[in-house]
Amino acid sequence: MAGLKYLTGFGSEFASEDPRCPGALPEGQNNPQVCPYGLYAEQLSGSAFTCPRPTNKRSWLYRILPSVRHKPFTPMKCEDLTESWNEVEPDPNQLRWLPFTIPKASEKKVDFVAGLHTVCGAGDSKSRNGIAIHVYACNTSMIDSCFQNSDGDFLIVPQQGEILITTEFGKMMVEPNEICVIQQGMRFTVDVFGETRGYILEVYGAHFELPDLGPIGANGLANPRDFLVPVAWYEDRQVNGYTIVNKYQGKLFSCQQDFSPFNVVAWHGNYTPYKYNLESFMVINCVAFDHADPSIFTVLTAKSTRPGVAIADFVIFPPRWGVADRTFRPPYYHRNCMSEFMGLIKGHYEAKEEGFQPGGGSLHSMMTPHGPDAECFEKNSTAVLKPERVAEGTMAFMFESSFSMAVTKWGLETCQRLDKSYYKCWEPLKSHFNPNWKPTNK
Incomplete structure (x- = not known):
């Protein structure tokens, strides 16, 4: 939008001042006795003062009046x-x-x-x-x-x-x-x-x-x-x-x-x-066979104190090429020690093209089984595998957490948007078991 400007980078130390007040940022120190333009200096801290430098989050704000008033x-x-x-x-x-x-x-x-x-x-x-x-x-x-x-x-x-x-x-x-x-x-x-x-x-x-x-x-x-x-x-x-x-x-x-x-005229910091x-996400994907875990699509993570375990991950399923051979390409059936809330921004999600709609959501709780619906399984089990675009024109995402999440009364009752027939999308799944199956050269 015209008139909006941005600085680029993630986790960097930035400095910015409104061009109407050049020189509003103090030079050489954060909290001078008198700030330029008669501004107040105020620090906003997002971490403990004594955090190691790589995780220390703070910004200095130079404002017309302090937020304490x-x-x-x-x-x-x-x-x-x-x-x-x-x-x-x-x-x-x-x-x-x-x-x-x-x-x-x-x-x-x-x-x-x-x-x-x-x-x-x-x-x-x-x-x-x-x-x-x-x-x-x-x-x-x-x-x-x-x-x-x-x-x-x-x-x-x-x-x-x-x-x-x-x-x-x-x-x-x-x-x-x-x-x-x-x-x-x-x-x-x-x-x-x-x-x-x-x-x-x-x-x-x-x-x-x-x-x-x-x-x-x-x-x-x-x-x-x-x-x-x-x-x-x-x-x-x-x-x-x-x-x-x-x-x-x-x-x-x-x-x-x-x-x-x-009323902040200037600021500097990394918080x-x-x-x-x-659309800027650079997808990493399978190029031979099998199916990568959804963690390969993580945009941002909020880490817990346990190595490799997140309080929450933000994961997306963007448009990409599917080329894996000898592979059932949609998401596999799964039970997980994480909680998975999914939303849809636009389009149709590949594993459930009907029922899961933009602006809605789903929750698969800890160790609750989930996966593609019956129609998706049957279609992709017999599909001719050739390079193809996956999720074109769509964007689904997942909030994944190591916490076992409770649903609120609003979510279960008040909002009146709960799809009570959701479980039926798996009911048509049938057994394909053949005890006389023999391997083929293929």
Whole structure:
């Protein structure tokens, strides 16, 4: 979008100042006695002060007024945003949701915060170890209000409608087939341009990072240079009752102040919001036989303290070439010690071309079996294997977690989008067992 500028790279040290105030960044130190232009210096820390340098996350913000100047926080109604994982009894079944409903503006105006709904999750924000999966469905922009998540990071996946996100660091336009990450404590507001829907992966106690590449080498998957960071932009605006909404320990609180929080004239550091276009993902795939594990499609990971085990992975299934020989090419039947929530941004998912729709979702819980439906199995068991494009015009994704996730009451009951016939897609599977089978030369 015209007027929006970005810095490139992932995890880098950046410096940016609004061109209207050249020299706003102090030289030679972070916290001078008097900042240029009479600004206040404020540090935003995303890690402990004593973290090793490679994992130390912080940025310095130079702002017109510090964020501390606000009225006290008071509780506000959470609606369907929750961290209560015991609202309903556990359900180990395969679950699938039809596209989540977007409210009509003619009936009720709903902004991003009011349109947040928690589908499932696990863990605890107070102990800084956990995950939550939300959807957002809204139809109007946030007005004189912003959101701050004190519990964790938001990975936002738009599915319908572009969103203009204004942050303390600058502005980002994020469209379907792009993602953005708003890290813990960063304030932001969301403008929409009609009916808007998407998915959110929230993690407590860890930040998203690029996965290790191992034997792949230096290049492949998501490359650091393709991530975009906003440049500094400020507004010096007095507001009669600007609202800060704070998600804290799974609850919502609000406070009032009389100025816009987006008054950062300059900033520098490595703790920033960022966005990424999923079309930039460099796919690694099978070129001989068999089927790679879905981990080969990981875009971002939030690591746990156990080596090789993630609190959450963000995985995509992008358009690619399928060339594996002597192989059942779609995803294999599977039981897993991870929880897998899938969403669809556009198109049709190769393993379930009917029923799994853009704007909907599915959850295959820990050790619950899942895999291609009967139609997909029969078609691909007899297909002539030749090089072909897979998932052309589609984009499915997966939020995978080592946590055993609980589904909320909203997800199971209130939203009324649960597809109770999901299990039937496997019922036509039949036995092909032949005790007299003999191997052939082929």
